[in-house]
Amino acid sequence: MRSSSRSAPPLMAVVALVLGACSPHPHDTDDFRWTVNGPLVISHGESATAADAKVDGVVGYDGRCVTVADRPVVWPEGTTWDEKDQAVVLPDGTHAPVGSFVEGGGGYRQPDPAPQGSDEGVVPMLEACAGPTGEVAVLNLASSPTVASEPPGDLPLM
Numbered sequence: 371m372r373s374s375s376r377s378a379p380p381l382m383a384v385v386a387l388v389l390g391a392c393s394p395h396p397h398d399t400d401d402f403r404w405t406v407n408g409p410l411v412i413s414h415g416e417s418a419t420a421a422d423a424k425v426d427g428v429v430g431y432d433g434r435c436v437t438v439a440d441r442p443v444v445w446p447e448g449t450t451w452d453e454k455d456q457a458v459v460l461p462d463g464t465h466a467p468v469g470s471f472v473e474g475g476g477g478y479r480q481p482d483p484a485p486q487g488s489d490e491g492v493v494p495m496l497e498a499c500a501g502p503t504g505e506v507a508v509l510n511l512a513s514s515p516t517v518a519s520e521p522p523g524d525l526p527l528m
Contacts, residue, residue, distance in 0.1 A: 403487040408451045409436045411444045421477025425507045431468045435499035442499035444508040466517045474515030478505045
């Protein structure tokens with residue numbers, strides 16, 4: 371019986387799919403990771419599994435954790451913290467001071483597991499800052515968070 375070389379490509383594709391599904395983050399690029407930068411957790415690289423829900427709320431800071439709607443946040447790459455002004459500086463340079471209302475695309479998840487290659491301190495920091503639900507907000511890397519001059523509806527600024 372002669373073996374057919376035509377069955378090799380489909381078999382290789384199946385093997386690749388199975389092996390890829392075993393990876394903890396099968397759709398992430400090699401450089402996708404979270405890092406701690408002062409009171410912020412920053413996302414680096416790209417994830418093809420990014421959520422597209424709305425993340426919004428008032429920026430808070432308790433001296434160790436920056437939150438949005440009382441949840442710690444994984445901010446998009448390029449975000450920094452301005453200690454003097456007590457403000458999140460978004461990738462486009464916009465300042466989101468404590469008490470301002472921000473919104474962007476993303477979602478909510480448990481902090482553990484963090485993407486492979488993330489700083490060791492990421493999960494403990496996010497877990498310590500998370501409220502009773504244990505959830506953290508994640509703003510997508512492609513998201514362009516905005517700062518509103520006034521919150522929508524009756525939501526007061528802090």
